[in-house]
Amino acid sequence: MRTRNFGGDLMNVAVHTATTVPINPESNVNIFTNRGATAQVTFQLPPAEVGMGPLYFFVQAAQVLAIDPNGTETISLAGVAQSAGSYIGADAVGEMCAIVCVEKGKWVDIAQRGTWTAV
Numbered sequence: 001m002r003t004r005n006f007g008g009d010l011m012n013v014a015v016h017t018a019t020t021v022p023i024n025p026e027s028n029v030n031i032f033t034n035r036g037a038t039a040q041v042t043f044q045l046p047p048a049e050v051g052m053g054p055l056y057f058f059v060q061a062a063q064v065l066a067i068d069p070n071g072t073e074t075i076s077l078a079g080v081a082q083s084a085g086s087y088i089g090a091d092a093v094g095e096m097c098a099i100v101c102v103e104k105g106k107w108v109d110i111a112q113r114g115t116w117t118a119v
Contacts, residue, residue: 034058037061069086
C-alpha cells in the first residue's frame, strides 16, 4: 500500500538476497533491490497485464539483478524487444530499471540507468 507523506506517495520496497524471487501481482511492493546479495538474484515477473507497474529494480549489490518475464513474454529496453522469454540484467551498484505493461504479454522500460542487457 502506498502511504502519503508530505504531499507525495511512499512506495513499498522489498530487499531480496535469494537467488529466485517470484513477484506476486497482488502485492503492494513495487520497488525491488538486491541489497546484501552475494550471488545473482532473479526476479520472476507475473504474467503481464495492461496497466501493471511501474515496477522499479535497483542494483544495490555488485551482483547480477535479473528480471525474468513470464514464459515467452518480452521486455523491451530502449524500445527494442528482447527475444521471447529472455530476461535482462545489470550488475553495477546504482543501475536501475523501471518497467510497465501497456500491451498484454509485453513489458516496456520507462526508465533505465546503467547498462541493462539480455542475460
